[in-house]
Structures are given as C-alpha cells and as structure tokens.
Amino acid sequence: MSATAIDLTSEIKRLKRERNAVILAHNYQTGDIQDVADYVGDSLGLAYHAKETQADVIVFCGVHFMAETAKIVNPSKIVVLPDKDAGCSLEQSCPGPALEKFLLDHAEKNYYVIAYINCSAHVKALCHVICTSGNAVKIVNKAPQDRPILFVPDQNLGAWVMEQTGRKMDLWQGSCYVHVEFTRESIRKIKEQYPQALVVAHPECTQAVRLLADEVCSTEKMVTYCKNAPVNDIIVVTESGMLHRLRRECPDKNLIPGPTDRCACADCRYMKMNTLQKLHDCLRDLSPRVELPEDIRVRAEAPLLLMLEQSR
Ligand code: 13P
Numbered sequence: 001m002s003a004t005a006i007d008l009t010s011e012i013k014r015l016k017r018e019r020n021a022v023i024l025a026h027n028y029q030t031g032d033i034q035d036v037a038d039y040v041g042d043s044l045g046l047a048y049h050a051k052e053t054q055a056d057v058i059v060f061c062g063v064h065f066m067a068e069t070a071k072i073v074n075p076s077k078i079v080v081l082p083d084k085d086a087g088c089s090l091e092q093s094c095p096g097p098a099l100e101k102f103l104l105d106h107a108e109k110n111y112y113v114i115a116y117i118n119c120s121a122h123v124k125a126l127c128h129v130i131c132t133s134g135n136a137v138k139i140v141n142k143a144p145q146d147r148p149i150l151f152v153p154d155q156n157l158g159a160w161v162m163e164q165t166g167r168k169m170d171l172w173q174g175s176c177y178v179h180v181e182f183t184r185e186s187i188r189k190i191k192e193q194y195p196q197a198l199v200v201a202h203p204e205c206t207q208a209v210r211l212l213a214d215e216v217c218s219t220e221k222m223v224t225y226c227k228n229a230p231v232n233d234i235i236v237v238t239e240s241g242m243l244h245r246l247r248r249e250c251p252d253k254n255l256i257p258g259p260t261d262r263c264a265c266a267d268c269r270y271m272k273m274n275t276l277q278k279l280h281d282c283l284r285d286l287s288p289r290v291e292l293p294e295d296i297r298v299r300a301e302a303p304l305l306l307m308l309e310q311s312r
C-alpha cells in the first residue's frame with residue numbers, strides 16, 4: 001500500500017470514530033475499500049447490516065440502489081455513498097413509470113410482483129416483495145400459488161429461478177451489462193486452460209454460461225462454495241472485485257477470474273466509481289446523502305421488510 005493510501009486509510013478510521021459511522025461495502029468494491037470496511041458482503045447481508053446497525057452514519061460503498069435500500073430500512077440514519085452517480089444497468093432497465101404503466105395496462109392479470117433488489121425505490125414501492133440473488137428461490141417458493149408472478153427487472157436471474165423452482169413467471173427484459181458479457185465461448189476457453197477447475201457463476205449470467213457452471217449462486221455464497229471446494233482451481237464468473245474478497249477468505253485456492261470475449265475479467269463501471277479518496281470525502285463532508293420522499297420510502301419499505309422476514 002502506498003504512503004498516501006495509508007494516510008487516507010488512517011484518516012478514514014479517525015473520521016469513522018468521530019462520526020460514529022459504519023462502513024458497509026459490497027463484494028465488488030476495490031480491495032482498498034473492502035479492507036477498510038466494517039462489513040463486506042452481498043446485497044442481502046448488506047441490507048441486514050444496514051437495518052441492524054447502531055451507528056449514526058452509514059457509509060455505503062456500493063451502488064446507489066444499495067445505499068437507498070439502507071435508507072429505506074433504517075431512515076433515522078444519515079446514509080452517504082462515495083459517488084452519487086454509481087448506478088446500475090438493471091435499475092436503469094426498469095424505470096418506475098414504465099412499470100407503473102405496464103401494471104395498469106395488465107391490471108386484469110392481478111400480478112404478484114417480485115422485484116430483484118437491483119431497482120429503484122419507486123419500483124420497490126410498486127412491488128409485493130423484494131428478493132436478492134441469495135434468497136430469490138426461497139422468496140419465489142413463498143409466493144401465492146393462485147396469482148401469476150411478474151419478476152422484474154432481471155430476465156436472467158428470473159429464468160434461473162424458474163429453472164430452480166419450476167414456477168412459471170413473466171419476466172421483465174432487463175439485464176446486467178457486466179454479466180451478459182461472459183459468453184459460452186469465453187468460459188469454454190478458460191475451462192480448456194484449467195481442465196480440473198470448478199466453475200462458479202452469478203445467476204445474472206445468461207443461461208448459456210450458467211449451463212457451464214458447477215454452481216450458480218450469490219456473491220456471498222461464492223465464498224462458502226470456494227472455501228469448501230475439493231479442488232484448488234476455481235473459475236469465478238462474476239465482477240472482478242469478488243476476487244479480492246475470495247483471495248482474502250480462501251488464500252489456499254487458485255481463484256481465476258472468468259474472462260469475457262474482450263477482457264481477462266469483467267469490471268462494473270458503476271461499482272468502480274467509488275474510490276478510497278471519495279470514501280474519505282463523503283465521511284468528512286457527510287455528503288452526498290441518500291434522501292427520498294417519505295411516501296415512497298414507506299411504500300418501498302414494506303416489500304423489503306417482507307423479504308427480510310421471509311429469508312430468515
Ligand atoms: P449479490 O447480491 O449476489 O452480491 O449481487 C449483487 C449484484 O449487483 C450482482 O451484480
């Protein structure tokens with residue numbers, strides 16, 4: 001670590017004590033951010049931590065919908081994120097007004113709406129329950145049997161959940177621009193290079209890629225899977241930040257990033273907008289803050305709380 005990074009890290013730790021803040025970071029954040037965080041995890045673990053924290057300030061190192069989720073479930077806290085423009089292609093693929101119109105146009109269907117957590121507060125407010133990649137199968141299994149399900153916004157996660165549960169759902173046609181970059185060909189090639197390797201993939205990948213995987217799971221479950229894997233080589237088909245977390249937790253394993261057709265690994269440009277410097281600045285300035293209209297927050301909170309209850 002450079003002298004500047006060490007200075008920045010110690011200043012972040014000092015400010016954190018002064019502000020009575022907690023730093024929550026997603027598994028896709030850069031290594032230096034993960035190393036200074038109090039908790040690093042997937043969307044589900046982060047939502048539980050955000051709800052339960054006793055800190056006055058939540059510094060959320062992830063993308064905007066994750067920080068917004070923290071504010072929805074724990075509204076009395078100040079929630080800041082290092083870069084307010086850290087969005088998500090899945091969130092963008094399902095704008096609130098478009099979903100509102102779709103539900104009005106298909107009112108006769110009486111949909112039970114399940115939203116993947118990668119969506120805006122407006123979309124959450126229109127849904128019955130939320131899920132993450134870590135609990136989607138469980139949540140869908142608990143959905144009412146007598147109503148059709150509309151699953152938004154990720155068609156790939158939705159298709160994987162249908163395969164796992166046998167429950168038919170209508171799928172919003174959104175996708176993660178990072179995970180659809182992995183192809184059957186790019187994963188086949190790396191498997192040829194490491195014939196003994198196991199492959200673990202995120203359910204946001206396409207079916208062609210999921211079919212080549214030995215395990216499909218959330219980023220948090222990847223940690224357990226890699227720890228317990230009976231082989232040394234594991235190909236990890238998800239965003240590159242995951243490799244830092246895995247290498248820390250499984251130092252004896254050879255963790256190989258899944259390549260795309262263009263690159264040796266895949267970065268989420270939104271996740272990578274956060275830097276150690278911006279983390280420092282947002283803790284110092286308590287800005288940018290996540291705020292949202294109270295009526296939307298209350299309506300978005302109900303399906304999130306239902307998710308937290310149903311996934312225990
Ligand atoms: P996880 O909840 O599995 O960490 O996934 C979040 C995400 O944004 C994947 O692209």
Ligand code: SF4
Pocket residue numbers: 063087088089090091118176177178179204239268269270271
């Ligand atoms: Fe969104 Fe994909 Fe980035 Fe995850 S990796 S935050 S789904 S754009």
